[in-house]
Amino acid sequence: MPETTKNGVISLTVEKDFLQRVSSTGAIKALAELIWNGLDSGSDSVQVEFSKNKLGAIDEIRVIDQGSGISYEESELFFGKLGDSWKKNHGKVNGRALHGKNGQGRLHAFALGSRVTWKTTYKVKDSFNSYQIVGDASSLNRMHTTTPKETNKSHLGTTVVISGISEGLGALTSDKAPTEFAKLFAAYLSQYPQVSIILDGETIDPASIQRKKEDRFIKGITLANGNKVDAMVTIIEWAVPTPRAIHLCDKAGVSLHTTDAGIQAPGFQFTAYVNCDHFRELDKENLLSMDDLVPDVNCILNSARNELRGYFRKRTAERARSLVQRWKTEKIYPYEDQGAITAVEETERQVFDILGVTLEEYLPKFEEADHNARKFTFLLLAQALRDNPSSVRKIITDVLSLKQDEQDELAELLEETPLSNIISSASIVANRLNFLVALENLLFDKTTKKKLLERDQLHKILETESWIFDDNFTLAGSEETLEDVLKIHLSELGKREDSDAEDKPVLREDDQQGRVDLMLSRTIQPREDEYDHLIVELKRPSQKISSKVLGQIESYAIAVAKDPRFLTDKTRWKFIAVSNDMDEHAKRKARQRDKPRGMVFDDGELNIEVWAFEWTEIIANARTRLQFINQSLDYKATRDSSRAYLEKAHAKFLPATNQEDQKDIDEESPQ
Numbered sequence: 251m252p253e254t255t256k257n258g259v260i261s262l263t264v265e266k267d268f269l270q271r272v273s274s275t276g277a278i279k280a281l282a283e284l285i286w287n288g289l290d291s292g293s294d295s296v297q298v299e300f301s302k303n304k305l306g307a308i309d310e311i312r313v314i315d316q317g318s319g320i321s322y323e324e325s326e327l328f329f330g331k332l333g334d335s336w337k338k339n340h341g342k343v344n345g346r347a348l349h350g351k352n353g354q355g356r357l358h359a360f361a362l363g364s365r366v367t368w369k370t371t372y373k374v375k376d377s378f379n380s381y382q383i384v385g386d387a388s389s390l391n392r393m394h395t396t397t398p399k400e401t402n403k404s405h406l407g408t409t410v411v412i413s414g415i416s417e418g419l420g421a422l423t424s425d426k427a428p429t430e431f432a433k434l435f436a437a438y439l440s441q442y443p444q445v446s447i448i449l450d451g452e453t454i455d456p457a458s459i460q461r462k463k464e465d466r467f468i469k470g471i472t473l474a475n476g477n478k479v480d481a482m483v484t485i486i487e488w489a490v491p492t493p494r495a496i497h498l499c500d501k502a503g504v505s506l507h508t509t510d511a512g513i514q515a516p517g518f519q520f521t522a523y524v525n526c527d528h529f530r531e532l533d534k535e536n537l538l539s540m541d542d543l544v545p546d547v548n549c550i551l552n553s554a555r556n557e558l559r560g561y562f563r564k565r566t567a568e569r570a571r572s573l574v575q576r577w578k579t580e581k582i583y584p585y586e587d588q589g590a591i592t593a594v595e596e597t598e599r600q601v602f603d604i605l606g607v608t609l610e611e612y613l614p615k616f617e618e619a620d621h622n623a624r625k626f627t628f629l630l631l632a633q634a635l636r637d638n639p640s641s642v643r644k645i646i647t648d649v650l651s652l653k654q655d656e657q658d659e660l661a662e663l664l665e666e667t668p669l670s671n672i673i674s675s676a677s678i679v680a681n682r683l684n685f686l687v688a689l690e691n692l693l694f695d696k697t698t699k700k701k702l703l704e705r706d707q708l709h710k711i712l713e714t715e716s717w718i719f720d721d722n723f724t725l726a727g728s729e730e731t732l733e734d735v736l737k738i739h740l741s742e743l744g745k746r747e748d749s750d751a752e753d754k755p756v757l758r759e760d761d762q763q764g765r766v767d768l769m770l771s772r773t774i775q776p777r778e779d780e781y782d783h784l785i786v787e788l789k790r791p792s793q794k795i796s797s798k799v800l801g802q803i804e805s806y807a808i809a810v811a812k813d814p815r816f817l818t819d820k821t822r823w824k825f826i827a828v829s830n831d832m833d834e835h836a837k838r839k840a841r842q843r844d845k846p847r848g849m850v851f852d853d854g855e856l857n858i859e860v861w862a863f864e865w866t867e868i869i870a871n872a873r874t875r876l877q878f879i880n881q882s883l884d885y886k887a888t889r890d891s892s893r894a895y896l897e898k899a900h901a902k903f904l905p906a907t908n909q910e911d912q913k914d915i916d917e918e919s920p921q
Contacts, residue, residue, distance in 0.1 A: 251892070252801065258323060258396065258397065259392055259393070259394055259395070260326055260383070260392070260393040260394075260395060261391060261392055265456050267813055269503045275358045275361040276361070276421070277343075277361065277418070277421045277422050278364060278421050278422070278427070278430050278431070278434075279358065280358040280359065280361035280362050280676050281298065281311070281313070281362065282431065282434050282435075283356075283358040283359075283541055284315065284356075284358065284410055285431075285435075285447060286315060287315075287356060287408075287410075288313060288314075288315030288408070289315075289317075289346070289409065289438075289445065290317075290348045291315055291317025291318050291319070291320075292317045292318050292346075293315035293316045293317035293407060293625035294316065294444055294445055294446065295315070295316055295445070295446045295447075296313065296314070296315045296446075296447050296448070297313075297314045297315075297447075297448040297584075298311070298312070298313050298314075298447075298448065298449045298450060299311070299312040299314065299450060299743060300422070300423065300450045303860065306423075307415075307533070308415050308422065308423065309415060309694040309702050310363075310411065310413050310415070311362055311363065311410075311411075311412040311415070311422075312409055312410065312411050312412075312413065313409070313410040313412075314407065314408075314409045314410075314578040315407050315409075316405060316406065316407040316482070317406065317407055317408065317618055318370060318372065318373075318406055319370045319371045319373070319406045319407055319408055320368065320370040320383070321371030321374075321379075321406060322372070322395070322398045322693045323377065325383060325395060327596060327657070328356075328598065329356065329383060331391050332566050335536075340652075344742055345915050346441075346442050346445075346502065348504070348782040356368075357390065359385075359410060359412055360385070360387045360390060361416065362412045362415065362416055362419065363387075363413050363414045363415045363416055364386065364387040364388070364413075364414030364416070364697075365384070365385070365386050365387070365412070365413045365414045366384070366386075366410065366411070366412050366413075367382055367383070367384050367385075367410070367411045368382065368383040368384075368409075368410055368411075369382050369401050369405060369408065369409045370382070370407070370408040370409075370827055371378040371401060371405070371406050371408075372406060373406060373676055374656075376402050377400050378400065378401050378404070378406070379399065379400055380399060380401040380403065381395060381398040381399065382395070382396045382400065383396075384396075385625070387414070412651055419703060423450070427449065428449055428452055428454060429447055429459055429488070429490055429492065431447065431454045432454050432456040432458075432459060433456070433486075433492060433495075433521050434487070434505060435454060435456070435483055435505075436456035436460075436484075436486055436506065436521065437446060437497065437499055437504075437525065438502075438503045438505070439454070439456055439501035439506055440456070440484070440503065441502055441503040442461075449718075456486065456835050458906050459488055459489050459492075460486055460487065460488060460489065461487040461488060461489045461519075461914070462485075462486075462487040462565075463484070463485070463486050463487070464484070464485050464561065465482055465483070465484050465485075466482070466483045466484075466485065466557050466561065467480070467481075467482055467645045468480065468481045468482070468553050468554065468557055471549055471550055471553045473545070473546045473547065473549050473550075474545035474546055474549060479526055479527070479550070480526070480527045481524055481525060481526040481550055481554065482501075482521040482524075482525040482526075482555065483522055483523070483524050483525075483554050483558065483747045484503070484522065484525065485520060485521075485522050485523075485524075485558065485559050485561055486520060486521050486523070487518055487519065487520045487544065487565075488519040488520060488521065489519075490519065491519055492512075492519045492520075492521065493552055494510070494511035494515070494518075494519070494520055494521070495509065495510065495511055495521055496508070496509050496510070496511055496521075496522045496523075496524060496525070496554065496555075497522070497523045497526060498524055498526075498529045498547070498714070499523050499525045499526075499529065500525065500527055500529055500530040501523055501525055501526065501527040501530075502525075503523060505523070506529055506530070506533045506538055507533070507538035507539060507541075509541050509551070511555075511558070511601070512551070513555050513562070513706075515558070515562040515565075515566075516566075516608065516611060517563060517566070517569070517607070518565065518566075519610040520562075522552070522554065522558055524550065526547065526550055528550070529547075529550075532544065532546060532547060537725060545625050551573075556665070558906070566607070568856065569607065570603050570604075570607050572806055573603075573606065573607055573610060573758070574603055574606070575607065577628070580621065580624075581625070582621065582624050582628050583604070583628065584625075584628045584629050584631075584632035585599050585602070585632070597761070598635065598636065601635060602631065602632055602635055602847075605631060605635065606631070609627075609631070658758070669834040678706055682715075682717065682718075682872075682876055683873065685718075686690045686718075686869050686872060686873055686876075689711075689718075689865075689869065690869060692711075693791050693830055694791075694830070694865075705787045712788065714745060716786075717872070718869070718872045719784065719786055719826060719868065720784055720824075720867060720877065721829075722781070779820055780820050780822075781820065781821050781822070781824050782821075782822045782823075782824070783821065783822070783824070783827065784823075784824045784825075785805070785806065785807075785810075785823065785824070785825045785826070786825075786826045786827075787799070787802070787825065787826065787827045787828070788828055788829075789827065789828065789829035789896050790829070791830040791865070792828065793829055793831070794829060794830075794831045794832055794833050794838045795827050795828075795829045795832040795833070795834070795835055795862050795864075796833045797833070797835040797836060797839075799827055799829075799836070799862075800827060800836055800839060800850055800851075800862060802828045803825050803852050803860055804825075804850075804860050805855075805861050806825060806854065807823060807825045807851065807853075807858045808853075808858070810823055810858075811823060811853070811856035811858050812856065812859060819857070819909050821857060822857040822859075823857060823858050823859070823862065824859045825858070825859070825860045825861065826860075826862070826863065827860075827862045827863075828862075828863050828864075828865060828868055829864065829865065830864060830866075831864060832864060833864065836850075836862055839862065840861075840862045840863070847867075848861045848862060848863050848867065849861055850862050
């Protein structure tokens with residue numbers, strides 16, 4: 251219980267360490283509390299003055315208001331009842347909401363200096379009385395008062411004079427100080443535009459450093475107990491760098507607590523003010539400082555953060571749309587405007603737009619670079635995205651020296667989502683379709699057909715395009731004698747019957763060493779210890795597949811299957827002979843009743859299949875498979891799950907994709 255003695259001493263009967271803890275607040279917050287006290291007294295103006303020494307350091311701080319002053323009779327209430335502010339029982343002063351409630355604000359003055367004097371003038375009937383309240387950091391639990399005296403002053407108010415200035419108050423005189431106070435009082439000054447705060451001669455004007463301000467109403471937030479509350483989210487984008495934060499405010503915009511923004515909005519400097527009367531009730535119970543640990547705070551913050559995410563998705567869409575249009579005007583955009591594009595192409599462009607915006611955001615000098623340099627950079631970026639999306643993250647991260655959270659955003663886009671895989675796969679399919687067209691021209695053009703040699707040309711071309719025969723196989727070896735092929739792939743071919751046997755060449759039925767043109771080894775095992783292999787016998791386009799060719803490849807197959815070094819029941823072999831044409835005998839064998847088209851030999855005991863195809867069949871089959879994959883990729887790119895991810899995590903970077911979003915953006919964009 252506080253007590254006022256006859257000699258003018260107000261005592262605070264609380265623990266000293268508590269007083270010291272309250273008085274050790276940071277400089278910005280401490281001064282802000284004194285400004286709040288001035289505003290809560292009903293003053294329309296609060297002025298802060300710094301007296302400085304020759305070195306520019308602060309010697310004295312004065313906080314001057316023109317409020318109602320502190321009557322001597324109420325001084326005990328104002329200064330003695332720590333933790334029970336008079337403001338709890340007063341809703342408003344001069345029609346404005348009050349900030350404090352615990353009676354601790356005045357003690358924050360001791361974070362600025364060791365000696366604090368409150369010089370106050372208040373009204374007594376038709377006259378004015380003045381007196382002082384003096385406190386010293388060495389005895390925070392005792393405040394001294396002077397005797398009130400009538401004064402000739404014609405205005406009310408209080409001047410707080412702070413001396414014995416503490417060290418580490420550079421934040422108050424830094425260039426950033428006005429911005430920090432602008433952020434703290436932005437919502438309040440917006441609510442009460444008649445109020446002014448002057449910091450060392452400079453009027454605090456949040457609007458002067460605002461880029462954009464918007465209010466968003468959230469109706470019916472469900473609390474933990476089922477009750478519903480409304481909230482207003484005021485979002486202010488700043489034109490200067492500033493840490494992102496959310497202020498928990500009462501309905502009038504009085505900031506009661508500050509917490510982390512908790513959302514990602516690359517490139518935006520912002521502060522959000524969540525105005526909700528329920529925060530005032532929670533603040534009375536000292537629950538706001540616990541943030542998300544309090545269910546009601548968590549419910550309101552979750553709703554507010556969702557609203558913020560939606561806002562910044564649209565804001566970045568506006569910016570991205572503007573940038574893309576500028577790139578097109580400057581003719582550095584790597585994609586040409588054309589008619590209808592597939593969903594995969596649209597997705598690729600959207601991801602590129604995200605990367606382009608990121609590049610401009612984190613590399614400001616890029617905009618100043620030479621036109622050709624920027625165009626070349628965009629071309630390389632688009633090509634890397636098309637060919638190897640996962641490499642783009644490393645390129646951009648290394649060039650831009652991104653922070654960890656910024657790297658994580660790129661990782662999420664380029665590595666942990668199906669979108670980059672879709673783009674990469676679509677690029678592979680497109681390249682393969684182009685290869686099929688080129689191969690057709692090579693094989694069937696009258697000029698090249700006669701000159702194309704089996705091993706020296708066609709073979710080399712197909713070494714890296716083995717998918718054309720079967721997507722399940724990968725290139726394993728090329729143009730080796732059969733025994734060398736077996737040596738190269740011995741570890742992949744499974745267990746041999748005689749692992750210590752001397753290496754001997756595999757012989758055909760005529761005892762000649764067998765040769766294969768191309769060997770493809772399957773990349774997966776169907777089952778443990780079982781292996782499938784494909785051997786392709788290529789013929790130059792001018793040489794038909796004949797009975798002799800079929801006999802040759804069948805002898806290859808039998809030689810391999812009967813070789814004692816391999817377990818017959820664990821290894822399966824598929825041999826294919828390919829050329830532009832077949833003679834009549836080969837065609838008849840490849841069109842047998844009750845056999846798949848192309849199969850000419852099938853031995854279940856030796857696990858051998860031999861096939862013969864014309865190139866037209868190989869190309870047609872490959873093209874059909876690719877077109878099916880293309881359709882699947884297009885489906886994946888438009889499927890709800892993929893689009894939902896893009897809209898949820900990255901639509902913030904992208905132009906609007908539907909009429910409703912477009913309408914919203916058009917309404918928000920400045921005319």
